[in-house]
Amino acid sequence: MSKKMHIKLNVNGKDEEFLAEPRELLIYTLRERLNITGPHIGCDTSHCGACTVTINGKSVKSCTMFAAQADGAEITTIEGIGGADELHPLQTAFKEHHGLQCGFCTPGMITRATKLLEENPDPTEEEIRFGMAGNICRCTGYQNIVKSIRAAAAEMNAAKEAAE
């Protein structure tokens, strides 16, 4: 075993500190060490995006980053985006437009989509498909995922306008 490292993360607004081997992948830190089980392990080979989290403002596949690399970072997972008592507009839209079937890909999809809408608040269908290309879904055929993201964008833009 190699020397354990002292690692500090801020996950969903909460500071976490622990000792871990350098080879510990962030997805395992989240799921097994911190019991944050929203991010899933789909492929474990950097392809499916089920493990997507936001790290310092970037969408990252957490199966392809060591916890040690993220030392000092701010991380947001689906748990930090919204919960049962207050759903994020993307979560509401996925629910209403059947943007999920088994739900396995959904935490990664929605986490990635929050970032996509931050960068491009009113994306076209094509832009959504391109911007979501790192997330694979085996159930929906994507149609309803695209529909959900468009609906959430409209909702969020309307809310923003109303607030102004």
Added chain:
Amino acid sequence: MIPAVFEYYRPKDMAGVLSLLEEHGDDARVMAGGHSLIPLMKLRMADVPHLIDLQDVGGLSGIDIGSDSIRIGAMVTQSDIIDHAGLASAAPILREAALQIADPQVRYMGTVGGNVANGDPGNDMPGLMQCLNATFAVIGPDGERDIPAREFYEAAYMTAREDEEVLTAVTIPLPRGGYAYEKQKRKIGDYATAAAAVQIVRDGDTCASASIAMTNLSDTPIYSEEAGTALVGTSVDDAALKAAATAMLGDIDPTEDNRGPVAFKNHVAGVILRRAIERAWSRA
């Protein structure tokens, strides 16, 4: 999948990186975005007892557009390239190629330095950099040196960079004329079945110069000087397109794999090159 045990370092400057490389020799490797290296470590196809993370080393993330050349720091990511307005107008082929690499998540992490240093024939930037006649700056225990991209690749994962050297920047002469990066892949996020980088300068109705490089059709990227020469002095008509494709096919050496048999790859290479030349010419 969990990689084998390693020690992790995050030095704050290049001197720290170089002294770790000197101390641990072959057992040490630098890591940029980690999106080629970590998958290999997880599969235990790369054994890296000492992993040196470059993320805190300063001075590697700049994009400087000069009057006759562009310098891109090794740690500039593919998404940095896509978002850089100055680069999009000074060298639009970089953005066109970066948009065809991997997927959004990977592009936030994957760096220019990692992509060109990796030596995987599937990487898109080595061929692109050969087309643009880039130079790679490396630093090692004996100081700095420049290596032309066209002389950098020796075989799969074998490059002219010594193990104790670190790539710091890529410099390209300001590209002129029309451009195209054309890539055939099985799905978005896939490595190329065949890709072509083309930069063409037009003088009236004729082609004044052309630079052509191909990706994933040999164990290194292929800069096909003869394919470019076949276009020079022509009006880039059908005969010239055919001559360029024939010259290119003489330079590549594809092997059969899960992207298809050799005959198919040669076919796709020809189609992709024709499309790339036509698009570059239309923009020239």
